[in-house]
Amino acid sequence: MNKCKIMTAQEVVSRFISDGMTVGIGGFFHSPSYAITHEIIRQKKAHLTICQPSFNEHADQMIGAGCVDRIISSYVWMEVFGPLYCFRRAMEKGIPHKIEMEDYTNFAVMARYLAGSLGVPYIPIHSMKGSDMMNYRAWHGEKKAILMRDPFGSGHEHVLVPALNPDVGYFHCQRADEEGNSQMWGIWGDMPWSMRACKQVVVSCEEIITREQIGRDPNRTIVPGYKVVGVVHAPFGAHPKHCQGYYDVDRDFIFKYIRESASEDGWKKYMDEWVYGVADRDEYAKKYVDTFGMKKFRGLKAKDMMCTSVNYGF
Amino acid sequence: MTIDYTEFTLQEIMAVAAAREIKDGEKVIIGTGLPLLGAFLAQKTHAPNMVAIYESGAIDCKPSVTPFSVADSVLVPGSAMQGGLMEGLGIVHAGELDLGFLGGAQIDKYGNLNTHVIGDYWKPKVRFAGSGGSNDIGAGCKRTIVMMLHQKQRFPEKVDFVTTPGYFGGGKEREKYGFYGDGPSVVISTLGILRFDPETKEMYLASFHTGVTVAQIKENTGWDLKVSSDIHETQRPTPELIRILREECDPTGVFLKKQ
Numbered sequence: 344m345n346k347c348k349i350m351t352a353q354e355v356v357s358r359f360i361s362d363g364m365t366v367g368i369g370g371f372f373h374s375p376s377y378a379i380t381h382e383i384i385r386q387k388k389a390h391l392t393i394c395q396p397s398f399n400e401h402a403d404q405m406i407g408a409g410c411v412d413r414i415i416s417s418y419v420w421m422e423v424f425g426p427l428y429c430f431r432r433a434m435e436k437g438i439p440h441k442i443e444m445e446d447y448t449n450f451a452v453m454a455r456y457l458a459g460s461l462g463v464p465y466i467p468i469h470s471m472k473g474s475d476m477m478n479y480r481a482w483h484g485e486k487k488a489i490l491m492r493d494p495f496g497s498g499h500e501h502v503l504v505p506a507l508n509p510d511v512g513y514f515h516c517q518r519a520d521e522e523g524n525s526q527m528w529g530i531w532g533d534m535p536w537s538m539r540a541c542k543q544v545v546v547s548c549e550e551i552i553t554r555e556q557i558g559r560d561p562n563r564t565i566v567p568g569y570k571v572v573g574v575v576h577a578p579f580g581a582h583p584k585h586c587q588g589y590y591d592v593d594r595d596f597i598f599k600y601i602r603e604s605a606s607e608d609g610w611k612k613y614m615d616e617w618v619y620g621v622a623d624r625d626e627y628a629k630k631y632v633d634t635f636g637m638k639k640f641r642g643l644k645a646k647d648m649m650c651t652s653v654n655y656g657f
Numbered sequence: 658m659t660i661d662y663t664e665f666t667l668q669e670i671m672a673v674a675a676a677r678e679i680k681d682g683e684k685v686i687i688g689t690g691l692p693l694l695g696a697f698l699a700q701k702t703h704a705p706n707m708v709a710i711y712e713s714g715a716i717d718c719k720p721s722v723t724p725f726s727v728a729d730s731v732l733v734p735g736s737a738m739q740g741g742l743m744e745g746l747g748i749v750h751a752g753e754l755d756l757g758f759l760g761g762a763q764i765d766k767y768g769n770l771n772t773h774v775i776g777d778y779w780k781p782k783v784r785f786a787g788s789g790g791s792n793d794i795g796a797g798c799k800r801t802i803v804m805m806l807h808q809k810q811r812f813p814e815k816v817d818f819v820t821t822p823g824y825f826g827g828g829k830e831r832e833k834y835g836f837y838g839d840g841p842s843v844v845i846s847t848l849g850i851l852r853f854d855p856e857t858k859e860m861y862l863a864s865f866h867t868g869v870t871v872a873q874i875k876e877n878t879g880w881d882l883k884v885s886s887d888i889h890e891t892q893r894p895t896p897e898l899i900r901i902l903r904e905e906c907d908p909t910g911v912f913l914k915k916q
C-alpha cells in the first residue's frame with residue numbers, strides 16, 4: 344500500500360491547520376519548523392492557541408502577525424540574544440491585539456505532553472509549587488494546576504497538571520520518508536512527547552529518504568508514520584535556527600530580527616521582506632543567497648562528524 | 658611579548674567565584690553566559706570530574722568550542738548522552754543534580770526570584786520571558802547559585818512575582834514544600850557575594866568585589882542588607898585562573914568583553 348503524504352507547506356497548512364485550533368509546535372532552539380510557521384503567517388491563520396515548552400522568534404512572528412490568541416508555555420524570549428518585542432508589545436500594550444499566556448515551567452509543559460501522550464488525564468510534578476504561577480491563572484482557571492496531597496502517603500503535596508493534547512502538531516527534523524516516519528538527532532527539544540500527544544502531526548524535513556532507509560536505523564525514528572498526516576520537504580526549513588548535521592545557527596540573522604523588530608515599523612519591514620515577500624522555503628533560501636552571498640550561506644553548512652554505524656543484526 | 662593576567666574585570670571575578678562554588682564530581686545544570694564560563698573553568702581546574710548538563714538534554718558534554726546557547730549544536734558531539742527536555746529536566750525534577758544556576762530580573766531578601774513581570778501580572782510594565790527551566794531547577798537541584806546584576810530595583814525587599822521560590826518568608830518555610838532542592842546557597846552579584854543566614858534564611862553580604870565598597874552595595878539593595886561580621890574582599894582571581902578563563906574557556910570572546 345502506498346501511503347505517500349508528501350505535499351507542499353501551502354497544502355499542509357491549508358488542509359490541517361484551521362483558525363481556532365490548539366497547535367503544538369516542536370523544537371527547543373534547535374530545529375523549529377520555520378517552513379510551516381511562515382506558511383501559517385502567510386495564510387493569515389487566526390485565534391490559534393500555540394503550545395511549546397519554550398518559544399523563540401517563530402512565536403514572536405506569529406504573535407505580531409495576529410495569528411495567536413493564547414500561549415501555553417514557560418518562556419517566550421530569545422535567550423542571550425535578547426527580548427522578543429512582538430510578545431512584549433502584545434502582553435504589555437495589546438498590540439496587535441491582547442493575548443493571554445498560561446504560564447507554566449519548561450518541565451511542566453513537558454509533563455502535560457507526557458500525560459497527553461500516555462492517554463492519562465493528569466500527572467503530578469514537583470515544579471510550580473509555592474510559586475505565583477499557582478496564584479495567577481489565565482483562561483484555564485482552576486484547571487491550570489491543582490495541588491493534591493500524595494495519596495500514597497509521602498506526606499507531601501504535588502502539583503497536578505492536566506494532559507495537553509493539541510489538535511495538530513508540527514515540527515522539523517533531519518529526514519522522513521513519504522509515510523511520515525521521522526528521524527531526528529541532536530537536541531530533541533520537546534520531542535517525541537509533544538508530537539505523540541498531538542492528535543495529528545505534520546512534519547517538515549531536510550531530506551526525504553525511503554522506508555527501507557528508515558528501517559535500517561529505526562532507533563532514530565521519533566515519530567512513527569501512522570501519526571503523521573503531511574510531510575513537507577523543506578531544506579533550510581529551520582533557518583535561522585540550526586539543524587544538527589545540516590547547518591548551524593545563524594546568529595547574525597537572529598540579532599538582525601531582534602534589532603529590526605524592536606519597532607513595529609521595523610518588524611513589518613522585516614516580515615514583508617522575509618515572510619510575506621517569499622512564496623516558500625526555496626524562494627527564502629534564494630533570497631538569502633542573493634542578499635548575503637553564497638559564501639555566507641555555505642558558511643552555515645555543518646561540518647561532517649559522522650558516527651560509527653551499529654549492527655542491527657539478529 | 659608576555660601577556661599580563663594580573664588585571665581582571667568584575668565579569669571575570671564573577672565567573673571565577675562561580676567556579677569556586679563547584680565541587681569536583683558534582684552534577685551541574687548550566688545556563689549560558691557567566692555560569693557556563695564558571696563551570697568550564699571549574700572543569701579545567703579543580704573539578705575535572707564535574708558532569709556538565711544542559712536542559713536541552715546534553716549530558717556530560719565536553720564541547721570543543723564555547724557554546725552560545727543552552728541548545729547550541731556544539732554541545733552535541735562529544736556528549737555522553739543527548740536527549741531532549743525530558744532527559745535534561747527530568748533528572749533535575751527527580752532530584753538527581755547537585756547544583757543549578759539561576760538568574761532573573763529581581764531577587765528578594767529571602768532569595769525568591771522573578772523572571773516574569775515588573776509591575777502587575779495582568780498589566781505588566783515589563784513582561785519578561787517567564788520561568789523557562791528556572792522554577793524546575795530551583796525545585797529540583799540540591800542547591801542553586803544565583804547570578805545577578807546588582808541594582809536597587811533588581812534587589813527589592815519583595816519580588817513582584819515569585820517565579821522560582823527561594824526561602825519564601827524565611828526560616829523553615831521552604832521545608833514544608835518537600836522540594837528535593839534545598840534552595841539558593843549563594844548570590845554572586847556584579848558587586849559582591851551574598852549568602853543566606855542558616856536560621857533566618859535572610860540574605861547577607863559575605864564579601865565585596867575588588868574596587869567595590871560595602872556602602873555602595875547597601876545603597877544598591879532594596880532593604881537594609883545585613884553584613885557579615887567576617888566581611889572581606891572577594892577572593893581575587895589568580896593570574897593563572899584569568900589566563901585559563903580567557904584563553905581556554907572563552908578564547909573568541911563570546912561572553913567576556915574583550916579588553
